[in-house]
Amino acid sequence: MGVDLGPLIKSRRQIRVEELHGKSVAIDAYNALYQFLAVIRGEAGEPLTDSKGRVTSHLSGLYYRTLNLLEKGVKPVYVFDGKPPELKAQEIENRIRQRESARAKYEEALKRGDLESARTYAALSARLRDYMVEDAKRLLEALGVPWVQAPSEGEAEAAYMAAKGYVWASVSQDYDSLLFGSPVLVRNLTISGRRKLPRKDVYVEVVPELIRLDEVLGELGLTREQLVDLGILIGTDFNPDGIRGVGPVKAYNYIKKYGRLENIAELASELSSIDYNAIRTIFLSPSVAEPGPLEWRPPDEGAVVEFLCREHDFSEERVLNALRRLKASAPARTETLDRWFG
DNA sequence: CACATGAA
DNA sequence: TTCATGTGG
Structure with a gap:
């Protein structure tokens, strides 16, 4: 789920996708694909x-959103998860349990004909299979959009790429990127801005937002090391339970008062069961790799149609229509592709 | 989530 | 143009 920093972050700025024109962004692929799938x-x-x-929900979302970003002059690179850190085992186990529980509720809801609940629980029981990830990579290749295989956490790799200046920002719904040191985080990078609230027939406007790490640290008056400690108190993927009874506000007060985990005497006993030095290392010196050159090519129309329409039964009309829209927005052939794509 | 369509 | 609704695969 990621660390719950939301309530503490006030320095978020709403942006329009158009403001990302000409900029490259490293997208947490697992995060995006999972949301499409759900x-x-x-x-x-x-x-x-x-x-x-074979499931194609994620391909539909990936295809149309990626083309939309390209159409607006945004250069996406997708970053895929590698092997998770050992300390993530508990979190992974939790997610499996939650999915299984949701699947049972999904079947019950179906049995009693409650389609709305069925839909909710189906989303919660969604699982991103290996073949779905492989299909996503193949689609990106046909689209001429680069992807990067992270050695471990995708968010860590994306943050590294942003910190190094290989991309302008990282993109994820989670705040973990900030702990990993991403200087700029974009959340809610969607095209159509309306989202239905769960359990209510109410729609809220969802706008992309930009969060700058230096502003967050400045506003909270913390160093990144302290932000990581704060995250550990709240709970991260590597200590999902956090500290009992400590949420974002209390955690912040603790760190402001004591500076670091070692100094919080009243939590010493609770903290002794958390390998917080290892967690600090995961966030502050994450396992990342040099991504290699990022290249954006024009989509290979034949390959896209072959893959989406021939192999996966997408409507050729829709698929080609989306490609046409991109071409219409693309620079004149005479202009170097670098101008837009490089 | 995003597209297509028809109504306002 | 915007908005609501149904569908995509």
């Missing part, structure tokens, strides 16, 4: 599939 579903919560039963 939310792009039929009436009873079933995912979109091709005629062979």
Whole structure:
């Protein structure tokens, strides 16, 4: 789930996607694909599939959103997770349990004909399979959009790329990127701005927002090391339970008062069961790799149609229409592709 | 989530 | 143009 820094962060600025024109962004691929997979579903919560039963929800979302970003002059690079740190085992186990519980509730809801609940629980039980990740990478290749394989956490790699200036920002719904040191984080990078609130027939406007690490640290009066300690008190993927009874506000007060975990005497006992030095290392010296040169090429129309339409039964009309829109917005052929894509 | 369509 | 609704695969 990521660390719950939301309530503490006031320095967030709403932006329009157009403001990212000409900028490259490193997108947490797992985060994006999972959201597509969870939310792009039929009436009873079933995912979109091709005629062979392979799930395609994530491909639909990835395709249209990526083309939209390119159309607006944004250069995306997708960053895929590698091997998770050992300390993530508990979190991974929790997620599996939650998915299984949701799947049971999904089946119950279906049985009693409660489609709305079925849809909710279907989303919660969604699981991103290896073949779905492979398909996503193949689609990106056909689109001429680069992707990077992280050695470990995708968010860490994306943060590294942003910190090094390889990309302008990292993109994720989670705040972990900030702990990993991403100087700029973009959340809610969506095109259509309306989202339905769960359990209510109410729609809220969801606008992309920009968060700068230096502003967050400045406003909170913390160093990044302290922000990581704060995260550990709240709970991270590497200590999902955090400290009992400590949420964002109390955690912040502790860090402001005591400076670092070692100095919080009243939590010494609780903290003794957390390997917080290892967690600090994961965030402050994460396992990352040099990503290699990032290159954006024009989409290979034939490859896109072959993959989406021939292999996965997408509508050729829709697929080509989306490609046409990108071409219409693309620079004149005479202009170097570098101007837009490089 | 994003697209297509028809109504306002 | 905006908005609500149904569908995509």
